[in-house]
Amino acid sequence: MTTGLERGAGSSAPRSEDVARLAGVSRKTVSRVLNNEPYVSDESRRRVLAAAEELGYRLNHAARALASGRTRSIGVVALATAGYGTASLLVGIEQAVRDAGYALRVVNTPDGDPQSIAGALESLLEQGVDGIVVSVPIVEGDVPLGVDVPVLFVGAPPAFTAARTLTVGVGAHELARAATEHLLDLGHSTVHHLAGPRRWYATKDRIEGWRAALAARGAHEPPVLNGDWSAASGYAAGLGLASDRLVTAVFAAGDEMAIGLIHGLRESGRRVPEDVSVVGFDGNPVFAYVTPPLTTVRQPFEAASSEGIRLLLHAIEKPDTELPPANDPPVELIVRGSTAPPPSL
Amino acid sequence: MTTGLERGAGSSAPRSEDVARLAGVSRKTVSRVLNNEPYVSDESRRRVLAAAEELGYRLNHAARALASGRTRSIGVVALATAGYGTASLLVGIEQAVRDAGYALRVVNTPDGDPQSIAGALESLLEQGVDGIVVSVPIVEGDVPLGVDVPVLFVGAPPAFTAARTLTVGVGAHELARAATEHLLDLGHSTVHHLAGPRRWYATKDRIEGWRAALAARGAHEPPVLNGDWSAASGYAAGLGLASDRLVTAVFAAGDEMAIGLIHGLRESGRRVPEDVSVVGFDGNPVFAYVTPPLTTVRQPFEAASSEGIRLLLHAIEKPDTELPPANDPPVELIVRGSTAPPPSL
DNA sequence: ATGAAAGCGCTAACAA
DNA sequence: TTGTTAGCGCTTTCAT
Numbered sequence: 001m002t003t004g005l006e007r008g009a010g011s012s013a014p015r016s017e018d019v020a021r022l023a024g025v026s027r028k029t030v031s032r033v034l035n036n037e038p039y040v041s042d043e044s045r046r047r048v049l050a051a052a053e054e055l056g057y058r059l060n061h062a063a064r065a066l067a068s069g070r071t072r073s074i075g076v077v078a079l080a081t082a083g084y085g086t087a088s089l090l091v092g093i094e095q096a097v098r099d100a101g102y103a104l105r106v107v108n109t110p111d112g113d114p115q116s117i118a119g120a121l122e123s124l125l126e127q128g129v130d131g132i133v134v135s136v137p138i139v140e141g142d143v144p145l146g147v148d149v150p151v152l153f154v155g156a157p158p159a160f161t162a163a164r165t166l167t168v169g170v171g172a173h174e175l176a177r178a179a180t181e182h183l184l185d186l187g188h189s190t191v192h193h194l195a196g197p198r199r200w201y202a203t204k205d206r207i208e209g210w211r212a213a214l215a216a217r218g219a220h221e222p223p224v225l226n227g228d229w230s231a232a233s234g235y236a237a238g239l240g241l242a243s244d245r246l247v248t249a250v251f252a253a254g255d256e257m258a259i260g261l262i263h264g265l266r267e268s269g270r271r272v273p274e275d276v277s278v279v280g281f282d283g284n285p286v287f288a289y290v291t292p293p294l295t296t297v298r299q300p301f302e303a304a305s306s307e308g309i310r311l312l313l314h315a316i317e318k319p320d321t322e323l324p325p326a327n328d329p330p331v332e333l334i335v336r337g338s339t340a341p342p343p344s345l
Numbered sequence: 346m347t348t349g350l351e352r353g354a355g356s357s358a359p360r361s362e363d364v365a366r367l368a369g370v371s372r373k374t375v376s377r378v379l380n381n382e383p384y385v386s387d388e389s390r391r392r393v394l395a396a397a398e399e400l401g402y403r404l405n406h407a408a409r410a411l412a413s414g415r416t417r418s419i420g421v422v423a424l425a426t427a428g429y430g431t432a433s434l435l436v437g438i439e440q441a442v443r444d445a446g447y448a449l450r451v452v453n454t455p456d457g458d459p460q461s462i463a464g465a466l467e468s469l470l471e472q473g474v475d476g477i478v479v480s481v482p483i484v485e486g487d488v489p490l491g492v493d494v495p496v497l498f499v500g501a502p503p504a505f506t507a508a509r510t511l512t513v514g515v516g517a518h519e520l521a522r523a524a525t526e527h528l529l530d531l532g533h534s535t536v537h538h539l540a541g542p543r544r545w546y547a548t549k550d551r552i553e554g555w556r557a558a559l560a561a562r563g564a565h566e567p568p569v570l571n572g573d574w575s576a577a578s579g580y581a582a583g584l585g586l587a588s589d590r591l592v593t594a595v596f597a598a599g600d601e602m603a604i605g606l607i608h609g610l611r612e613s614g615r616r617v618p619e620d621v622s623v624v625g626f627d628g629n630p631v632f633a634y635v636t637p638p639l640t641t642v643r644q645p646f647e648a649a650s651s652e653g654i655r656l657l658l659h660a661i662e663k664p665d666t667e668l669p670p671a672n673d674p675p676v677e678l679i680v681r682g683s684t685a686p687p688p689s690l
Numbered sequence: 691a692t693g694a695a696a697g698c699g700c701t702a703a704c705a706a
Numbered sequence: 707t708t709g710t711t712a713g714c715g716c717t718t719t720c721a722t
Binding site for chain 2: 701702
């Protein structure tokens with residue numbers, strides 16, 4: 001009415017102005033309603049909502065981002081391996097992010113190299129995200145980059161400097177310790193450890209938990225074996241360990257390595273759990289149905305992601321406030337059939 | 346220099362205007378360089394790039410999206426279950442999308458219900474994506490929604506109407522057929538089938554492949570069993586099947602169900618593969634290390650995603666052109682230890 | 691409680 | 707080959 005322009009012949013998508021006109025209010029009032037801002041009469045709110053509904057109005061996020069400087073989206077740097085752990089974490093993050101009304105941008109990296117991480121971060125920063133989650137068990141090295149949004153590291157300590165860094169653990173240390181103690185409690189004189197790749201932080205964390213459990217009982221600490229998280233690497237380790245009769249208990253840093261390990265052991269004539277006990281790490285439910293069912297510790301992926309996102313959003317939305325305290329995730333040991341007392345007992 | 350404004354005390358992020366000024370060209374020329382458009386002298390290009398580098402310039406994607414109407418991002422609707430298949434597909438999609446210079450937005454749905462799908466699509470549409478991938482093995486029902494960007498369905502037929510729908514298969518029919526034929530070739534008189542949930546498209550596809558193989562050999566078609574993809578549901582099915590001595594071969598529609606099935610069978614006193622042969626579906630490498638190692642068919646996730654994204658990008662960038670032909674992914678049967686000739690032979 | 695005007699940083703259409 | 711002029715659709719002041 002007021003402007004000389006008329007809506008084209010039923011073509012392009014409705015804008016907030018169309019909603020405003022239909023509701024008989026200003027564009028700003030529409031904006032207020034859509035953003036749940038105060039100082040809008042119930043009447044106005046109702047009419048705006050009705051008009052939006054009627055028009056099939058869809059807010060343009062790009063325009064909002066440009067005008068407000070915030071995108072209401074958070075980016076995640078994930079590992080391009082389809083493992084149970086990685087995938088569970090991503091699902092948990094997505095859910096927590098969406099529950100908070102944010103959108104998710106994902107970039108994968110083939111590995112945790114500082115170089116790849118830097119590339120992933122750069123791409124996220126360009127897209128414009130309000131915060132970043134680095135769920136990659138980053139390897140050592142520095143990522144030289146001007147990151148001006150809060151960054152959450154899950155399951156690893158901050159690997160580079162950003163405006164604001166946060167951390168949320170998955171309790172790896174405690175879980176590794178619990179796994180090792182379970183074996184020790186069964187009567188094994190010591191526990192061997194099949195770890196992940198050397199440079200990964202996740203590897204170190206678990207090694208330390210295992211080591212702490214051993215030390216607390218005064219048990220001898222055998223040399224660490226390194227796999228690459230795959231079942232194949234666990235299998236190779238199993239073949240190697242089988243000939244050593246002193247090995248009666250092994251804690252593997254991943255379920256899949258544990259499965260491979262058991263296979264290698266059995267193929268070499270060692271029974272599991274009669275001769276050798278094995279504990280895994282992750283908690284993939286499918287391994288309750290293999291023979292023998294795998295004893296393992298469950299990583300609290302959902303808890304860690306919702307807790308982490310909570311912290312991240314706090315840092316985004318109330319930058320100057322104290323961070324809410326981090327709740328430690330529960331330690332969960334799942335005892336199944338792959339562990340038993342040592343043969344001599 | 347020319348304008349009265351001076352850069353603030355080293356604060357806000359550089360814009361294209363800053364780059365233009367430093368390079369001594371116009372903003373539009375900067376834009377041309379950044380978008381790899383023609384009609385820019387090498388000299389200008391070089392200087393723009395140098396200036397951008399020097400300033401640490403980062404293109405604002407929100408502004409670009411607003412001005413151009415395109416976001417250079419594609420959205421994916423994925424299933425919120427951290428299975429091997431889902432995760433592999435997502436990794437493949439992410440890679441293909443990034444290789445093409447697009448960004449990825451992910452929304453999960455707890456299930457394949459039309460309702461959930463509609464919500465996921467709506468959220469993607471609001472964020473502004475140039476195309477959408479529905480990687481959910483969608484269930485029946487209609488999704489009433491105005492989707493005006495191309496939509497790619499992977500592993501399922503179009504489940505709702507959009508401006509432009511595309512499909513890329515994962516060869517499920519052929520894979521199911523190959524799995525069934527393998528069992529028949531071994532000498533089994535017929536093959537039972539443990540399928541997924543009834544309403545899923547992925548379930549039907551596999552049932553049809555299985556049925557086709559049976560029909561081609563004139564084999565009797567036993568009633569279909571339905572699980573929910575989980576190992577637990579496979580286990581339950583195994584317990585039920587064990588008492589029927591006529592069952593000597595089972596094709597399970599998922600690796601995890603197969604693992605549960607084998608466990609249920611063995612627990613009931615049926616040996617695998619001596620008494621009953623089992624074939625899985627997916628190709629998760631870890632199951633090469635369980636006892637017995639699982640015979641399975643491998644879903645070509647990487648091939649399907651790169652092929653699918655290729656089609657989708659074509660539809661986005663050259664809407665009026667003929668679609669390039671779809672390459673059929675290869676069928677891959679992996680024979681391991683869970684299959685053998687039937688006991689009587 | 692509401693509205694008017696002025697941009698956010700970029701690309702599109704046109705002109706030179 | 708390059709630059710100029712207008713917006714893209716929203717949120718921000720700052721009035722009212």
